[in-house]
Amino acid sequence: MFELFKKGYENFCLEAVRSFVKVEPISGRAIKGRELPERDYFKLRDRELKRLGLLGKEVDGRVLLQCIPKYAVRWTDLSPLLEHGRLHLTDLYLVEGWAAISPSELWELYSEFVAVRTEEYLEEIHEKLSQVRPPPLFVEVGARISQLVPKEKEWRPAVKRGRLRVEFFPPCVKKALGGCPAGVRNFAVSFLLTSFLSYARISPSGKPDPKIRDFVEDLSILTEEVIPMIYGAAERCHPPLFSDQPHEKANIWHHLGFGLTEHPRLEDSGKSKWYRTPNCQKIKLQAPLLCEPDEHCSQIKNPLTYYYRRLAEEKHAVQGGDTGGEENLL
Template sequence: MLDPFGREARKIVKDEFGGITELLMVIPSYVGIDAALERVRWINSGEVPKGILELDDVRDLLTFYALLGALAFSPYGLEMELVKEASLGIYSLKIETAETMEGTSVPLEAVRGDYIPPRDRAILERTHHTELSPEEKKNLRLEYRIHLSKFLELWDGSLKEVYIRKGYAYLTRGQAVELWKRAFERNFDRAVNLLYEVRDELPGYYFRLYEELGKIAREHFKERLEKMGRAEAQPLRFDLFPPCVKMALGGVPAGLRNYAITVLLTSFLSYARICPNPPRRDVRIRDCVQDLSVVEKEIMPIIIEAGNRCSPPLFEDQPHEIKNIWYHLGFGLTDKPTLEDSGNSPWYFPPNCSKIRANAPELCKPDRDCRNIKNPLTYYLRKLYLENRKRKENEQAEGAENEGKGAGMEGEGK
């Protein structure tokens, strides 16, 4: 399989299995946990096993989606980083050796000779530059084109780097591969987000696979584990909250108060602060904390302040709503909870974006980061993940810069 998100892969998933959900249900019967882990175990050696590269299309999809199913339990953590890195390595190698990239998830088509004026082609491909080797000339050859609207969705470089003609961007093989990598990462994130919503329905096989992935990920990333950070309890990052939560924090009018404060804000803040990546939906607060201080001193004041910003103030107008807040936190209908009360009612999970749009459409004002996101908590997890990755990249760049300066000073000393 050249691309697990490509046209042929989608056809197999739909025609032979009936869809992704159905595919995930049958995978445990066909793929052992060790067989799925073979797709990532090679990563420390840097050499993809020949057996992985030679899997038939169906077996390739089964083992790939087995790992995606496991990532439903940790959509933005080291496990995802590991699987994405290993999968990019596998499919990049397959694409490098393939005759064509047509049929991947990027809508590329081969360039015919009459698409580009001969003079333009001669300039762009430097066909008259005799000093260039055949390999260098091959790398300059424009092999694919893609409609400009699709191209702009993925490209983040300068348009000056690309030949554009009659609504199409023309690409070298190298540029097409880079575009495919961006599409792969986008499709990968989208798939994991979708599976996060159905993880409670998945067989126990996937959680066991996730636990094994965690062991490999911690070993692979052991040098930067602390810097990278994981989606565990930590102080809230208000700047990374989704638009609906920020709106609820600012106070809302009467018709939205109960939903915005009691349903959305209470669930989001409590999970984001205490248990941002719960292993299951029936988790209780007492499974995550040893006392109620974090709830009483950090979460409840924020909820009450947001309620007081409403018009009219929620808790002045409906003082009994405090009991409802504790009920949604899983302590039953009370205003004087103890840790032992945790579990007397469900600890409500943040509502999905579709439910927010249906029940409180005024709260749903999506920004560009809401694309492919199905739940406000997933939005927050993704932003935390990207923030940590950006910090790591900056630290690595600073380290390389300092090493370069040190080497320069050393040279001057000589």
């Protein structure tokens, strides 16, 4: 897209971008009648040159033009990128709700939009497929094919349900429990911790569409063990998550499968999807701040696999000890 733009196909390229966001040209240095200070105008240019690794170097005039603010984009149109952590509001220079964007930044935003839409589409397809039972013939064919495919190295050992063992949590979960800044706190608390802690504590079987009510007799495991840990992490965020987003309490229960509520009942389980723990790749993309691999992360693709493997290793080390120890709770 950027190459087409440089060759003179600006209008064609802008039409593609406008399928995601509303783009308006900057008239001179004015956005919505307000002129950008000259100092800020050139600071934005230099910031983009720095991002491209060109600041302080001899740059072709045509390249320089790609780094000068030329377009204005409504910041609200960028919300999908903000939600996925691919862009931060503090990175934008806003005037009357419009962000000043250079051509090179515009194409970068476009590529991020394509990536987000693709990721959302694949997740949607995965969710739909996980809820559909394939025809028996497909199951039989799949079983035969699986016999010919090498087994995955990643595995999930059978573990007993038991008290959560914090010392065996992966680094990303430990960081999330310690509290996160505004840019990643929603993902860390409402998505990562909520799914990881609930699955790790309840240890459901591999049903395609699990519901918590199928594995527990009451909500005490959640209300007395899992939820206090999640709420504690939310309070340790800076700023505390619920201080300016109290609705996230209901969102946590929504991710646990009880619908959007703060007062769930066991029979409500299944009103929404019980979200699975995001894999390591998703964490790296949406919350790279959390991803600091340790020596146990090798060949691990999901935080739950890390936890189950550490439990199994400890059980083996103590020759059959109970992996559901009750120590080291938060």
